[in-house]
Amino acid sequence: LWQKSRFLVKTVYLLTKEFPSEEKFALTDQIKRAVISVASNIAEGSGRFSEKEKLHFLSIAYGSLTELSCQLTLACDLNYIHEKTFHCLRQQIEEIARIMSGYREAILRNSIN
Numbered sequence: 264l265w266q267k268s269r270f271l272v273k274t275v276y277l278l279t280k281e282f283p284s285e286e287k288f289a290l291t292d293q294i295k296r297a298v299i300s301v302a303s304n305i306a307e308g309s310g311r312f313s314e315k316e317k318l319h320f321l322s323i324a325y326g327s328l329t330e331l332s333c334q335l336t337l338a339c340d341l342n343y344i345h346e347k348t349f350h351c352l353r354q355q356i357e358e359i360a361r362i363m364s365g366y367r368e369a370i371l372r373n374s375i376n
Contacts, residue, residue: 264362265309268302268324271355275331278352282343290343294334300327301359314374321367325360332356 275298279291301324308320332353339349 264359264366265302265305267355267359267362268298268305271352271359272298272302274352274355275335278344278348282338286343290334290338290341294331294338297327297331297334300324301331305363314370317370318367321363321370325363328356328360328363 275294279294282291304320304324304327308317308324311317311320335344335349335352335356338344339346344352
């Protein structure tokens with residue numbers, strides 16, 4: 264999960280280099296913050312000992328992932344990214360979300376047992 268989110272960070276950072284300069288402190292900055300938050304919160308949560316803390320950071324990561332999805336949709340609407348690139352990114356985001364959901368379910372199962 265963390266490796267896939269790390270790859271997404273690299274992809275998004277390279278992509279945002281092509282955004283208009285007037286977006287540097289607006290949409291570009293927001294996109295970078297969201298994608299970094301996904302990877303960082305996955306990492307921080309995995310370093311916690313309690314299931315409750317793991318779930319907390321995973322929840323934050325998921326929220327950042329949905330925020331990123333919204334921001335990339337807006338970037339596509341504004342023609343900052345091509346439709347094909349957007350769909351590729353959406354697939355990556357959806358895969359991370361599926362893995363995250365499975366990880367969450369595993370944590371919940373372990374906390375019951």
